[in-house]
Amino acid sequence: MNHKFAIAIHGGAGTILRSNMTEAMQMAYEKGLEAALHAGIAVLKNGGRSIDAVEEAIKVLEDCELFNAGRGSVFNHIGKHEMDAAIMEGAQKRAGAVAGVGHVKNPISLARAVMEKSEHVMLAARGAEDFGRAHGEVFCEDAYFFTEQRYEQWQEALKNNNITLDHSDKKFGTVGAVALDVYGNLAAGTSTGGMTNKQYGRIGDSPIIGAGTYADNNTCAISCTGHGELFMRAVVGHDIACLMEYKGCTLHEACDILVHDKLIKIGGEGGLIGIDKHGHIAMPFNSEGMYRGCADSSGMLMISIYKD
Amino acid sequence: MNHKFAIAIHGGAGTILRSNMTEAMQMAYEKGLEAALHAGIAVLKNGGRSIDAVEEAIKVLEDCELFNAGRGSVFNHIGKHEMDAAIMEGAQKRAGAVAGVGHVKNPISLARAVMEKSEHVMLAARGAEDFGRAHGEVFCEDAYFFTEQRYEQWQEALKNNNITLDHSDKKFGTVGAVALDVYGNLAAGTSTGGMTNKQYGRIGDSPIIGAGTYADNNTCAISCTGHGELFMRAVVGHDIACLMEYKGCTLHEACDILVHDKLIKIGGEGGLIGIDKHGHIAMPFNSEGMYRGCADSSGMLMISIYKD
Numbered sequence: 023m024n025h026k027f028a029i030a031i032h033g034g035a036g037t038i039l040r041s042n043m044t045e046a047m048q049m050a051y052e053k054g055l056e057a058a059l060h061a062g063i064a065v066l067k068n069g070g071r072s073i074d075a076v077e078e079a080i081k082v083l084e085d086c087e088l089f090n091a092g093r094g095s096v097f098n099h100i101g102k103h104e105m106d107a108a109i110m111e112g113a114q115k116r117a118g119a120v121a122g123v124g125h126v127k128n129p130i131s132l133a134r135a136v137m138e139k140s141e142h143v144m145l146a147a148r149g150a151e152d153f154g155r156a157h158g159e160v161f162c163e164d165a166y167f168f169t170e171q172r173y174e175q176w177q178e179a180l181k182n183n184n185i186t187l188d189h190s191d192k193k194f195g196t197v198g199a200v201a202l203d204v205y206g207n208l209a210a211g212t213s214t215g216g217m218t219n220k221q222y223g224r225i226g227d228s229p230i231i232g233a234g235t236y237a238d239n240n241t242c243a244i245s246c247t248g249h250g251e252l253f254m255r256a257v258v259g260h261d262i263a264c265l266m267e268y269k270g271c272t273l274h275e276a277c278d279i280l281v282h283d284k285l286i287k288i289g290g291e292g293g294l295i296g297i298d299k300h301g302h303i304a305m306p307f308n309s310e311g312m313y314r315g316c317a318d319s320s321g322m323l324m325i326s327i328y329k330d
Numbered sequence: 331m332n333h334k335f336a337i338a339i340h341g342g343a344g345t346i347l348r349s350n351m352t353e354a355m356q357m358a359y360e361k362g363l364e365a366a367l368h369a370g371i372a373v374l375k376n377g378g379r380s381i382d383a384v385e386e387a388i389k390v391l392e393d394c395e396l397f398n399a400g401r402g403s404v405f406n407h408i409g410k411h412e413m414d415a416a417i418m419e420g421a422q423k424r425a426g427a428v429a430g431v432g433h434v435k436n437p438i439s440l441a442r443a444v445m446e447k448s449e450h451v452m453l454a455a456r457g458a459e460d461f462g463r464a465h466g467e468v469f470c471e472d473a474y475f476f477t478e479q480r481y482e483q484w485q486e487a488l489k490n491n492n493i494t495l496d497h498s499d500k501k502f503g504t505v506g507a508v509a510l511d512v513y514g515n516l517a518a519g520t521s522t523g524g525m526t527n528k529q530y531g532r533i534g535d536s537p538i539i540g541a542g543t544y545a546d547n548n549t550c551a552i553s554c555t556g557h558g559e560l561f562m563r564a565v566v567g568h569d570i571a572c573l574m575e576y577k578g579c580t581l582h583e584a585c586d587i588l589v590h591d592k593l594i595k596i597g598g599e600g601g602l603i604g605i606d607k608h609g610h611i612a613m614p615f616n617s618e619g620m621y622r623g624c625a626d627s628s629g630m631l632m633i634s635i636y637k638d
Contacts, residue, residue, distance in 0.1 A: 115563050115596075121429075121533070122454055142532045143559045146430055147455055149531025223457025224450045225429070232540045232565035251451045255423050257540035257568040264572035288423075 027066035028301035028318035029201040031058050031079050033089045035247045035293040036193030038311030038327060048327065051088055055315040055325050058082040062201060063317050072201035072209035072243075073111045073134070080107075080130040080211050083197035087169050089313075090195020092128055095167055095215025097176035103167045105215050106229040107133040112208035112239035119229040120154075122147040125167075127160040130213045133229070135159060143231060147223070172218070179219035194309070196228055198245025200237070200297040204319075208297060210235050210243035210259070226250025232260035239299060241266040242273050247312065248285070248292010256284055262296060273297070277304040335374035336609035336626035337509040339366050339387050341397045343555045343601040344501030346619030346635060356635065359396055363623040363633050366390040370509060371625050380509035380517035380551075381419045381442070388415075388438040388519050391505035395477050397621075398503020400436055403475055403523025405484035411475045413523050414537040415441040420516035420545035427537040428462075430455040433475075435468040438521045441537070443467060451539060455531070480526070487527035502617070504536055506553025508545070508605040512627075516605060518543050518551035518567070534558025540568035547607060549574040550581050555620065556593070556600010564592055570604060581605070585612040 033055055062079035066072070084092025095103040107129035108119035118137025121144065126132050132154045136145050139157050155161065178184075198212040212228040212235045227234035227250040234250065236259030237243035244259035258280050265276035277296050285292070286308055293307020295314060303316045305326075315325040341363055370387035374380070392400025403411040415437035416427035426445025429452065434440050440462045444453050447465050463469065486492075506520040520536040520543045535542035535558040542558065544567030545551035552567035566588050573584035585604050593600070594616055601615020603622060611624045613634075623633040 110563075117563050140530070141559065142530070143562045144533040144538075146531035146533055149529060153530045221457060222448070222450070222461045223454035225452040225454055230452075230538060230540070231562050232538070232568060236565075251449065254451045254539050255418075255425050257544075257565065260540060260565040260568050261572065264569065264576055268572055268576035 025204050026301050026319050027202055027204050028297055028303060029059065029062040029066060029075055029079065029199065030295040030297055030303045030305060030316035031055060031062065031083070031199045031314065032245065032247055032295045033083055033197050033313030034193060034195045035307045035309045035312035037309065038193065040328060051313055051327065052325050054083065054086040054088050055313060059315045059317050059323065062199060066201060066203055067319070069204055072203035072207050073109065075201040075203065076109065076199040076209045076211040077130055077134055079199040080197055080213050081128050084128050084130060084213055089197045090215040091197040091213040093167060094169060094172065096172050096195060096218040098216065099219050099221040101176065103215060104220065105129045105213065106225060107213035108229040108231060108235040109133045109137060109211040110209065110231060110235055110237040112237035112243055115238055117143050117231045119144040119231060120150040121225045121229045122223055123150045125161045126151065126154055127162050130211050132159050144229065175218050184219060194248045194292050196247035198247060198295060200243040200245050200295050202297050202299065202301050206239065206299055208237050208239050208243035208299060210237040210245050212245045227253035230254055232257050234259065236260050236263060238263050242296050242298045244294055244296045246292065246294040249290050252285060252288050252290030253292065256280065256288065256290060258294065273302050274304045277306050281306040281308050333512050334609050334627050335510055335512050336605055336611060337367065337370040337374060337383055337387065337507065338603040338605055338611045338613060338624035339363060339370065339391065339507045339622065340553065340555055340603045341391055341505050341621030342501060342503045343615045343617045343620035345617065346501065348636060359621055359635065360633050362391065362394040362396050363621060367623045367625050367631065370507060374509065374511055375627070377512055380511040380515050381417065383509040383511065384417065384507040384517045384519040385438055385442055387507040388505055388521050389436050392436050392438060392521055397505050398523040399505040399521040401475060402477060402480065404480050404503065404526040406524065407527050407529040409484065411523060412528065413437045413521065414533060415521035416537040416539060416543040417441045417445060417519040418517065418539060418543055418545040420547035420551055423546055425451050425539045427452040427539060428458040429533045429537045430531055431458045433469045434459065434462055435470050438519050440467050452537065483526050492527060502556050502600050504555035506555060506603060508551040508553050508603050510605050510607065510609050514547065514607055516545050516547050516551035516607065518545040518553045520553045535561035538562055540565050542567065544568050544571060546571050550604050550606045552602055552604045554600065554602040557598050560593060560596050560598030561600065564588065564596065564598060566602065581610050582612045585614050589614040589616050
């Protein structure tokens with residue numbers, strides 16, 4: 023045991039501007055992020071495992087209707103909620119992911135069930151839901167996922183025939199967490215409600231192991247939020263791990279190469295959170311803002327939204 | 331122009347034993363592989379692009395009922411054919427993928443349409459089919475995908491409640507191609523009919539960019555076939571590219587590290603085909619056999635099944 027633990031979370035990146043935010047809204051977002059961090063810390067400070075901390079922190083974000091994941095998921099083209107999630111642990115590099123699932127309260131828990139209770143890594147749509155029902159996951163009616171704000175965004179998108187990444191402004195609605203526990207184990211998880219008015223069963227980077235979600239005890243745990251297609255083509259999570267393992271980069275150097283160089287060059291807007299085995303945390307983004315927070319066993323706790 | 335071109339293809343890896351193969355069967359497989367190679371060569375020798383060569387070679391394999399992709403796809407748990415495919419080009423690292431699609435004659439062409447005609451990288455199931463219909467892809471009735479042999483495999487699997495990767499023996503049914511064209515551009519593609527009696531909308535490594543399929547002009551193009559879950563966790567295709575780019579490995583060294591070391595350690599049976607910008611080709615596998623072939627502008631043409 024190294025007795026040190028650390029956790030970082032995000033609630034999405036994008037064009038988040040102070041000028042568009044009321045004080046009450048900002049406080050609500052900060053409160054949501056803080057609750058998620060505390061859920062993770064509660065696990066870690068009692069000697070719990072990083073995979074549990076990641077799941078608990080993400081469940082809080084999924085249950086909060088402000089974030090585009092779980093309860094707060096956006097409406098797709100036909101007025102449904104199609105969610106994706108992935109989780110990975112760094113000791114054995116086991117992973118679970120679900121794509122295009124509806125009605126499940128906590129997609130991150132379903133992804134974990136896939137990891138632990140199936141022989142598979144990734145299950146999709148109806149099949150993933152059937153698997154979840156067979157393994158005791160909680161399912162909710164459409165009403166649980168209904169929020170006036172998301173409904174209006176959808177109506178607006180339908181009217182304009184737009185597919186938007188989260189709100190009417192350019193925002194990548196995703197939540198995620200990465201953690202190091204006192205046993206030196208890393209874990210990462212990501213969950214999203216996708217794009218408003220999305221069609222064609224689009225799958226983004228969140229549930230793709232190596233792209234939006236990756237964890238390896240030897241290097242780092244990563245959770246991304248951004249323009250998913252470009253994050254998939256750049257295999258962002260795994261590329262950061264390889265820059266550390268094969269090129270000797272630090273976590274910060276590797277994250278900066280991805281976020282401020284490689285992704286910029288291909289127009290990949292967004293950000294990510296990363297943690298290494300020493301508990302170092304990186305939270306870079308190339309967008310206007312990223313809902314984010316981190317904490318560790320020294321008592322440090324930080325929540326932030328803008329660049330400042 | 332370097333005037334040099336090269337192509338490699340595979341038709342799956344696994345427990346392919348001489349003792350289980352009739353001479354007629356072996357000749358049929360070899361004929362299928364040769365036809366696919368010639369389709370790719372026909373594109374490349376006329377100055378065609380590697381992405382076209384990959385698509386044409388894979389279409390031949392998809393149209394051949396011997397291979398578990400397209401027409402020869404296995405039956406899933408409910409007697410349907412659920413196919414996955416991905417394609418990627420190495421110049422701009424654009425990619426397209428489809429998962430869980432039914433009735434489409436050539437999933438590799440649908441993946442290419444996603445790459446070229448959508449803003450997305452990955453589309454799933456019904457959504458991917460709708461997209462294909464809107465963009466002129468060819469769809470076929472169930473009868474097109476019916477083969478007596480696959481049907482019997484499914485009935486056998488249902489009876490034993492087995493989910494098998496291809497045949498009754500351990501065989502990873504996938505097809506793939508990688509190519510270098512005279513302009514120095516690399517491309518990779520992979521297509522599969524999944525697992526006999528598969529449930530729960532399982533997605534394997536084939537349509538995952540970075541895992542079963544990857545291409546980057548700076549390093550290599552890779553197409554995998556094997557125990558998909560382990561190939562996903564190891565992010566095989568992208569790991570080979572990173573070993574070359576960040577650690578200075580040759581294509582052969584990087585492929586060997588994955589297939590004969592990393593994958594062995596986690597029990598990941600299978601193989602892959604890889605090509606680099608010089609036209610070097612690697613076709614390693616850690617299973618009993620792998621249906622494979624390669625050819626280049628020097629006139630070399632090779633087809634092989636066993637270890638020999």
